[in-house]
Amino acid sequence: MQQIAVIGAGTMGNGIAHVFAQHNYKVNLIDVSAPALEKALGVIQKNLDRQVAKGSITETVKTETLQNITTYTSLADGVKNAALVVEAATENISLKLKIFAELDQHAPADAILATNTSSISITRIAAATKRPEKVIGMHFMNPVPVMKLVEIINGYATDAEVTKTIAGLTEKLEKVPCVVNDYPGFIANRILMPMINEAIYSLYEGVAGVQEIDTVMKLGMAHPMGPLQLADFIGLDVCLSILQVLHDGFGNPKYAPCPLLVNMVTAGYLGVKSGEGFYKYTAGSKDLVVSGRFK
Numbered sequence: 001m002q003q004i005a006v007i008g009a010g011t012m013g014n015g016i017a018h019v020f021a022q023h024n025y026k027v028n029l030i031d032v033s034a035p036a037l038e039k040a041l042g043v044i045q046k047n048l049d050r051q052v053a054k055g056s057i058t059e060t061v062k063t064e065t066l067q068n069i070t071t072y073t074s075l076a077d078g079v080k081n082a083a084l085v086v087e088a089a090t091e092n093i094s095l096k097l098k099i100f101a102e103l104d105q106h107a108p109a110d111a112i113l114a115t116n117t118s119s120i121s122i123t124r125i126a127a128a129t130k131r132p133e134k135v136i137g138m139h140f141m142n143p144v145p146v147m148k149l150v151e152i153i154n155g156y157a158t159d160a161e162v163t164k165t166i167a168g169l170t171e172k173l174e175k176v177p178c179v180v181n182d183y184p185g186f187i188a189n190r191i192l193m194p195m196i197n198e199a200i201y202s203l204y205e206g207v208a209g210v211q212e213i214d215t216v217m218k219l220g221m222a223h224p225m226g227p228l229q230l231a232d233f234i235g236l237d238v239c240l241s242i243l244q245v246l247h248d249g250f251g252n253p254k255y256a257p258c259p260l261l262v263n264m265v266t267a268g269y270l271g272v273k274s275g276e277g278f279y280k281y282t283a284g285s286k287d288l289v290v291s292g293r294f295k
Contacts, residue, residue, distance in 0.1 A: 005082035009040035013088035015144025021068035030078035088116040104129035114138035122155035132157035184249030199227035204260040228278040232271030
């Protein structure tokens with residue numbers, strides 16, 4: 001399994017491409033947007049430069065990693081020789097179903113089709129193909145080059161050999177595979193998102209301020225990042241989408257998104273990506289400044 005295709009040149013897609021390429025896999029990075037692909041290569045190079053500066057890789061490894069990546073704007077061309085396809089497009093069920101239907105047409109019959117979805121049903125995605133036994137979840141964590149966990153999710157029809165292959169491949173990437181089953185939110189987000197939602201409710205109800213909530217969780221629970229800062233980092237729109245998947249999937253009101261989260265997403269305050277969420281982000285500054293809306 002040497003030829004890998006990665007669909008989506010955003011934060012997760014370029015990180016996944018980076019990790020595979022650094023471990024000597026040939027990677028076809030696919031996105032409909034040529035500028036997005038160009039930007040992704042720039043991000044990968046910048047991250048590789050950071051690794052070189054830290055002494056974790058050599059200049060030779062950096063050069064070889066970049067040489068291992070080829071970009072495509074055509075999905076059909078990019079996946080035609082792939083042994084594994086990892087889809088890392090936007091967390092949107094309609095888009096993912098469309099992509100997997102196309103993958104089923106254009107990827108080799110024996111190719112494994114993986115999705116980096118953080119919450120959408122693998123079984124539902126697999127149903128868009130004629131090879132559900134070869135569809136699996138491969139949920140990398142952000143930032144991909146740094147985070148060790150890969151949550152591997154079996155769909156209802158996923159073949160045991162496919163799971164074994166992907167777990168072994170994950171270890172070759174020097175990451176730790178954790179195999180879970182296909183229920184809304186899997187494990188990572190089924191536990192994480194209610195915690196983030198409860199933190200937002202605590203702010204919404206005036207129990208404590210942004211900084212206080214995050215400080216309690218960092219110093220009291222040894223979390224490296226508080227839940228509100230983490231929500232900003234993930235993207236408040238992504239958090240909302242995952243909570244909606246949990247709420248729809250279980251029909252349990254405990255997963256209902258906090259009205260404050262809904263309002264912030266509606267107003268375009270999405271966290272780091274928009275420049276403001278629970279905190280205010282200024283280019284070039286690492287200072288953690290609470291948004292003026294919560295002071």
